[in-house]
Amino acid sequence: MARLAIAPVRDLMKDSGAKMVAKAAVLKLVEYLEGECEALTRKAVGFAKHAGRKKVMLTDINLAIKG
């Protein structure tokens, strides 16, 4: 399974006001974001199939994010 990199997430956290962050906190957030990415993609794939496409388009992702 592909993984998000840790360093960019830590950098984003620092830019979002977290001056000091425990490594376990970064790892947990990475894991959460990966799960969100997977769940939203699976929804989007379903929407693409529903529309008779194999390719996932922006509209599929937008629908998945909406809920």
Added chain:
Amino acid sequence: MARLAIAPVRDLMKDSGAKMVAKAAVLKLVEYLEGECEALTRKAVGFAKHAGRKKVMLTDINLAIKG
């Protein structure tokens, strides 16, 4: 502002069943995940402050993810 890389998100999408993905769909998902990362971190920073800490710990992230 730090950014997540596009390639790992695209790879995660492919591992989640999206065999073909429009670039705009990947970019939107990256943008969404960045927003989630920022929002959860801001919540976690608030929880850390509430606990009298400057360092964001795993418990702060767990609370933020819970809601």
